[in-house]
């Protein structure tokens with residue numbers, strides 16, 4: 001089975017082809033960073049307009065790639081939510097139009113299920129069950145994945161997502177957008193002992209997160225400095241990154257303990273953070289557990305994870321009902337809980 005995956009939930013236009021025999025065939029991404037960087041964050045209307053400009057040429061280019069060998073696809077998977085409504089509508093309408101023209105089903109995919117399954121595109125991938133840490137610009141969640149498609153939310157953020165905290169903090173420090181990579185790069189020049197920020201909610205027994213206070217801490221710290229030179233900014237960036245990494249690590253280890261699982265999956269944009277990857281690997285290995293991540297480029301938004309999730313959903317739903325048929329028409333769900341899929 002060959003599936004075209006389309007991702008347009010936020011500020012990346014992604015398209016990819018996944019084949020159940022060959023694996024990932026071809027993958028393309030058009031980033032909008034240069035557009036949103038001017039405003040210090042994603043402007044939803046501009047995101048939607050740029051998806052309109054980029055998506056069809058991207059798909060045309062993908063289908064004509066020599067790796068696809070001129071073949072057609074058996075289904076089209078598109079991100080139906082959660083995400084920005086206008087941006088989602090572009091992917092949903094293009095997917096449904098092409099599906100109608102090519103007489104194949106259009107499969108609405110949950111963006112976070114895409115992230116959660118992204119490690120399945122790697123040579124070493126996790127078996128079920130596992131605990132997943134999903135950390136992106138809009139979500140910070142710990143999910144207990146008991147079996148294929150069976151999701152239980154163990155804990156999530158009460159306010160800002162981890163990626164959002166990176167983005168807001170980078171803005172405060174004048175580092176630009178997107179904040180995660182900018183802070184990580186700046187923190188490399190930082191000195192470790194100058195500032196220490198709290199590890200929010202780690203003294204409580206639950207698995208909830210709260211990152212909005214950390215951003216305020218950064219703000220008050222910057223205001224107290226007589227001079228905000230580049231070394232001071234790097235020192236603050238490092239203290240912030242260490243606080244987020246430490247907090248996520250403590251909660252992940254706690255989630256593994258509570259659930260009795262031994263495998264941890266980390267995905268979503270913040271999962272591209274090298275310090276977080278190293279730290280989580282260390283802690284998992286210390287406990288005799290295993291850790292799985294997607295490659296860096298598949299941590300942030302991409303079409304490959306949506307194409308794979310399309311294949312995964314198709315297989316799952318066919319198993320439950322071999323006569324299963326997807327209806328025509330299309331749907332978007334800007335707010336959509338992962339647990340609704342179980």
Ligand code: KG4
Pocket residue numbers: 010135136137138139162163164166167178179180181184268269270271272273274299300301
């Ligand atoms: O998954 P993603 O591409 O889009 C959403 O679904 O939100 O995640 C984007 C988020 C942004 O907040 C960005 O700052 C963060 O992931 N991010 C990082 C890194 N790369 C991207 N955060 C920390 N370190 C990074 N290296």
Ligand code: ZN
Pocket residue numbers: 111115136137268269300301
């Ligand atoms: Zn995402």
